[in-house]
Amino acid sequence: MKGDFKIALAQIECKRADKTDNIRKIEQTTQHARKQGAELIVFPELSLTGYVVRDEIYELAEPIPGPATEAVEKIAQKTKTYIVFGMPELSEKAQATIHNTAVLVGPEGLIGKYQKMYLPTHSVFEEKRYFRPGYQAAAFDTKLGKIGLIICYDIFFPEVSRLTRLEGAQLIVCISASPAIRRMFFETLTVARALENTAFLAYVNLVGIEDGLQFCGGSKLVGPNGRILAKAKYDKEDMIMGTVNYADIRPVEAFVPTLRDLRPELFDKLKENAEKL
């Protein structure tokens, strides 16, 4: 496993419902990032299709593995990179049951996927109308270390990041499609999730306007001490590079020993009280 590597946060605007165009953009961006030395390139939530596709999701969703993941696998193989992107995943066991999924591919092919657990269905969001929630946290072994995946609204629930951390992820990747009105929430939560888990957190948010919703970008790489190591522009396409150096975790983990101080018995109480809410 590599102790340090360069990560590219690819904050792109997607063409809605146009998978071919978006895969082309993923390819071009990956090539560009690779030239700058990136070994992991992260794209936003639902970057295969755009976010506001509503009923078109039934046409666009694909199984994993499927044509879209195979296309991105080829990009990863060709460029010798790891890629995280988002897509609507059609369940293999059903015909119209869909997950909001983050996919991790690498030079070795498809590595893993994470199905979003917390689906926002309030305000402008209507994800529960279209998606089935996932039930598993996800952390995958790669040559770049163990990478955990979460998606957007999951970040409001510390247990998701914590679970990926407890699975061994030292880098948590959060792909997102968050509009401007919620920008401050993510500024706070990205830093909090990194610090409380003493892990790197790579947050990559969508940009562009879809049905009046302005996705605001502001992607960033946060270090295990909560320090922002790299930050993308707001409201426009951008790609920024950062370095993940796992050796940075040790001094923070010793100084802020949140993992040492975990109290598992509180989780039982949490479960008990959450059921009574």
Place this chain on the structure above:
Amino acid sequence: MELTSSALELDWQEAQARIERFIKDYVKKSGAKGIVLGLSGGIDSCTVAALSALAIGGKKVLGLQLPEKETRNATDIKHSIFVAKKFGFKTETIDITPALQAFYKSFSTFDSSDKVCNGNVKARMRMIYIYYHANKLNMLVCGSSDKSETMMGYFTKWGDVAADISPLMDLYKTQVRKLARYIGIPKEIIAKPSTPALWRGQLAEKELGIEYEQLDLILNGLEHFMKTEEIAKQLHVDSALVDKVKRRWLSAEHKRRMLLTAKIEYRTVGMDFRLPRDPF
């Protein structure tokens, strides 16, 4: 949440940027050649025209002045021309009086004494002229409606609210005033009383029965899920007033959601066909 005027403060630079980005993005993606809008000389239309010109360039923005005999106002026309010059967009003036008179005379049951009905005819007549130009010039219609009047249903169905995009619709009137000041709309335009100009002497605040400063705070409270009693308590007003605003807001939803049918089939227009608003 505290209901004071500071609750309606925004970062105006960012608000301006968001609106301009929205206009520019929509015009570009739709493939339209520009924007046409009704230019009354009031704060809303002057502000949205200026923002459109800033977003896509004044050469691609056409402000239509559509005066008619009864409500013609030389000051409004002067204000429109001033703003057009300042922000560099085009204007055209068409007197809609002949068209209105032709309509009035075209059927015997026309009732010239019905102020509201006839006022709505004027708003819809203006809409026809605006959409004609949009059609002819391959432009988009940009509406001027603000959040206060939209929530209150204070507009003519299929009339002044008819538009392809309404960039100010998420800003209350008092917020539009602040944004207008920020982008350099002259204070005479910002300060003059709002009117839909459907009949002579018509004033928005008089008709609504409340000043915008107070109305906007009540609406803002409702927007933030506050209870009627709490809003009344904070603003030191009678809860009956808040309740009246709330009822008017709720009762006007039919004017904001235009398509309704009886649910009969599998998927239905306006109900459970949930499609992206635009294909781009």
